[in-house]
Amino acid sequence: MISLTKKKAGIHSRRSMTGNIVVFGFVVLLGLFSALPFIFAVITSLKPIDELLQFPPRFTVVRPTLANYSDLFLLASNMWVPLFRYIFNTTLVAVLGTLFHVVFASMAAYPLAKHRFPGRNIIFSIIVMALMFVPQVTFIPQFVLLSKLNLVDSYAALVLPWIGASLGLFLMKQFIEQIPDAILEAARIDGASEFTSFFRIVWPNTLPAILTVVIFQFINLWNYSPKELVYSESLKVFRMALEQIVAGDPIARMGAGAAASVILMIPPIVVFIALQRKVVETMTFAGIK
Amino acid sequence: MISRLRSLPYTKKKQWYGFLFVLPWVIGFILFFAGPLITSFKYSFYNMELTPDGLKGSFAGWENFRYAIFRDPQFIREAVNSFVNMFYSVPLILIYSLFVAVLLKNKFRGRGLMRAISFLPVIIASGVLMQILKEDVFSQGLRGGAESVYLFSGAGINGILTELGIGPQLIEVFNNVIARIFDLTWRSGVQVLLFLAGLHAISGDLYEASAVEGARAWEQFWKITLPMLTPIMLLNVVYTIIDTFTDYGNGVILMIYNTAFSQVRFGYSSALAWLYLLGIALFLGALYALIKKRIVNLQD
Numbered sequence: 001m002i003s004l005t006k007k008k009a010g011i012h013s014r015r016s017m018t019g020n021i022v023v024f025g026f027v028v029l030l031g032l033f034s035a036l037p038f039i040f041a042v043i044t045s046l047k048p049i050d051e052l053l054q055f056p057p058r059f060t061v062v063r064p065t066l067a068n069y070s071d072l073f074l075l076a077s078n079m080w081v082p083l084f085r086y087i088f089n090t091t092l093v094a095v096l097g098t099l100f101h102v103v104f105a106s107m108a109a110y111p112l113a114k115h116r117f118p119g120r121n122i123i124f125s126i127i128v129m130a131l132m133f134v135p136q137v138t139f140i141p142q143f144v145l146l147s148k149l150n151l152v153d154s155y156a157a158l159v160l161p162w163i164g165a166s167l168g169l170f171l172m173k174q175f176i177e178q179i180p181d182a183i184l185e186a187a188r189i190d191g192a193s194e195f196t197s198f199f200r201i202v203w204p205n206t207l208p209a210i211l212t213v214v215i216f217q218f219i220n221l222w223n224y225s226p227k228e229l230v231y232s233e234s235l236k237v238f239r240m241a242l243e244q245i246v247a248g249d250p251i252a253r254m255g256a257g258a259a260a261s262v263i264l265m266i267p268p269i270v271v272f273i274a275l276q277r278k279v280v281e282t283m284t285f286a287g288i289k
Numbered sequence: 290m291i292s293r294l295r296s297l298p299y300t301k302k303k304q305w306y307g308f309l310f311v312l313p314w315v316i317g318f319i320l321f322f323a324g325p326l327i328t329s330f331k332y333s334f335y336n337m338e339l340t341p342d343g344l345k346g347s348f349a350g351w352e353n354f355r356y357a358i359f360r361d362p363q364f365i366r367e368a369v370n371s372f373v374n375m376f377y378s379v380p381l382i383l384i385y386s387l388f389v390a391v392l393l394k395n396k397f398r399g400r401g402l403m404r405a406i407s408f409l410p411v412i413i414a415s416g417v418l419m420q421i422l423k424e425d426v427f428s429q430g431l432r433g434g435a436e437s438v439y440l441f442s443g444a445g446i447n448g449i450l451t452e453l454g455i456g457p458q459l460i461e462v463f464n465n466v467i468a469r470i471f472d473l474t475w476r477s478g479v480q481v482l483l484f485l486a487g488l489h490a491i492s493g494d495l496y497e498a499s500a501v502e503g504a505r506a507w508e509q510f511w512k513i514t515l516p517m518l519t520p521i522m523l524l525n526v527v528y529t530i531i532d533t534f535t536d537y538g539n540g541v542i543l544m545i546y547n548t549a550f551s552q553v554r555f556g557y558s559s560a561l562a563w564l565y566l567l568g569i570a571l572f573l574g575a576l577y578a579l580i581k582k583r584i585v586n587l588q589d
Contacts, residue, residue, distance in 0.1 A: 030392075030407060130326065132573070
């Protein structure tokens, strides 16, 4: 790993006090806008049933209660398959899908960005084209294919298609292009094989981009619930289970639904916060250029 | 195989390693995306029907395409709408997300928290909450368009404003403005993240050197940050355009989806999707050619 230890350039605030206040105010406003739906969800989940059904609905909660959460767990514990199994399924699918996508997409992105080989441009145009296509339209042919391969109703149906997803590849290619050829050439002269230069130079230097792709993909998969692809109860993901609970009786279980949505939101937020810190940390030692 | 690769001349070797690296992805892509893509292209020339023994189709030639362009009252109008919509929303999203990214790049107390908060909409937008918010029993009647969020078009904020004693007309104006801003924050989370990654990749040396030379933050932004960010800018432009065009709330996307799943006309729906794709591709190609020259690459 090349660690050209570098301190962050000191652009210390030469801004005026008023400028700082304006910026700070803007940041707070932005934060409010972005956080409002989440706050709303949390508040909704704390409302007792009569306040949920109140018309017109209010933003605030008068008598906060955790009953919705306990209801949810009560409903979940009465289910056929233990709740833990659903959580395990979601985690497995999200982790494996993310891993496959990130590793294979970044591997493919490296030569597309840095090597000249025949067919390179064609592959890249196909990738951009695939990005533009509406997923709903390929869904039916994809389903037909998966059922021909006998993969429907298995983890493989949820995980394998992500090997060929193009968003991560597209992002990674643009970032890898920014690594100077000089570093790669230096590595080659020092005797690094292509695998070594990929894992020891390209990866550390594009870690922020990789983690960005990881974040996208994880969030995407965490919320992924293709009801058509799995129908065995023991293979279903957490989100499907929660949706089933709520769908059982949409009005009486509204509170439980709100609680479920809050619970579902927490893991992606945690992943995001953890990785975002890592992005910043790596920037300080793996300086490109 | 790898040992044979080692003995090849370097340029040849590099090509072979290139293939080797791309291969796993290409296999996945061909199997799970290219295949279905080609199938859907084939569907677009057929009249697909759902029969008890599965999908059956009869060849229709160009009929689907001809119908879409000349006779469908909805398709062309929706497509034009989504292009017009793209023209003002893409620059807005880009400017806004660049602005936010520059703000969030600065070191300040609680930066990590702010970054997390600014990314919240992306997490929520793809989650169940959206559906629960949208399918809320009472909001059904109150909601105007599908694109705005219940919280603002519905009763969430309205409730507060009414309690504050503000007239209904003012509330409507206020709601519109807020819904727009909200839509913006809602759709620029990914772009902010990309810009942030790009901003962090800019070497600190440049800022240091220019600060020594007496450049101010404003000049640094225009002369260093912006040019160094052009590769990410291109990426973001392409991403945002594609994202706006394929957003679930987009009229054409809804139409394609409904044609396939409510009307069960898979053939026609595929034809629409391919026509739409062609339009976007032409537009992106032209745009790409236009801005490609302005990209700054340090290596050259």
